[in-house]
Amino acid sequence: MSDAKDLIVWHGPNTRSTGTVWLVEELGVPYELRKVDVFGGETREAEFLKINPAGKVPAIRHKGKTLTEMAAISLYLCDEFPDAGLAPAIHDPLRADYLYWSIFRPGVLEPALITKAQNLDVDPRTVGWGEWETVITLIETALNDGPWLLGERFSAADILIGGALGWMKHFNLMPGHSPINAYLDRLNARPARQRAQATNS
Ligand SMILES: N[C@@H](CCC(=O)N[C@@H](CS)C(=O)NCC(=O)O)C(=O)O
Structure with missing residues (x-):
């Protein structure tokens, strides 16, 4: 305890x-x-x-x-x-995707977002996060199968990815008809998310 x-x-x-x-x-x-x-x-x-x-x-x-x-x-x-x-336990079939999306946040999504928001000129073949459009498509494709990145199962990877996606709205980078919009709405509706937001005031 x-x-x-x-x-x-x-x-x-x-x-x-x-x-x-x-x-x-x-x-x-x-x-x-x-x-x-x-x-x-x-x-x-x-x-x-x-x-x-x-x-x-x-x-x-x-x-x-x-x-x-x-x-x-x-x-x-x-x-x-x-x-x-x-977190899906070790040997759970969802564990691989959970680890992938958890590392995707700092390794790919964050640098891609900052590069895009600040209009930095980088060669996408030499930076680890590649092209902005590809990053977004990867997330949209993952959301095809369910409300969360792991399908029906909410995980800490949604907190990591969802937190950074919130910046997209802030930077005006949200694609108009993307499933990411509804995903963010689902995340924002979570009471734990709202309690965390309340610590910001
Ligand atoms: N790589 C770190 C980044 C942390 C980070 O950049 N934090 C910012 C706030 S968003 C910060 O503390 N900045 C204060 C400063 O640089 O003095 C992580 O993912 O935790």
């Missing part, structure tokens, strides 16, 4: 760490939320750099171990709290 002291989440309101708060809300485990004023420069102050020398949120501490990088945090916490069912 864990208590709130076992898990600390450092969260910068209105940053990507909202996704990590969403994750722990979906896990339904007790945790202590520590807000960090990212826009006020707190992530670059000595006290916070002791937690994450990279000066970034999210960060967590669980059972005395500090971990950063939101995809790593997601994979770690889902394995630590398997009863929540947010």
Whole structure:
């Protein structure tokens, strides 16, 4: 049995760490939320750099171990709290797709989004994320089979991918008739997502 002291989440309101708060809300485990004023420069102050020398949120501490990088945090916490069912277990046929989409978030989707939003000039054959249109088509194709990336099963991969897709609206990059729009509506309707959003004010 864990208590709130076992898990600390450092969260910068209105940053990507909202996704990590969403994750722990979906896990339904007790945790202590520590807000960090990212826009006020707190992530670059000595006290916070002791937690994450990279000066970034999210960060967590669980059972005395500090971990950063939101995809790593997601994979770690889902394995630590398997009863929540947010990760298909090892040997579950859905496990491969779950890992694929979890890594797709920081490895492909995020850099593709930033490259597109900032109109950066890169050769798609030499960057690991390739072409923007291909990235979007991959996600749309995955959504053909069900409400979630793994079909009928909601997983932490939806939190990772869905969190970044929210930026598409923010950057005005959402294709008009994409199934991603309805997918985002489904994600936004989740109570855990709404509780995480409430920590941003
Ligand atoms: N690769 C990291 C990126 C984390 C990140 O860029 N966090 C931003 C907030 S969206 C941050 O903390 N920025 C504060 C700063 O750079 O001082 C992850 O995926 O967790």
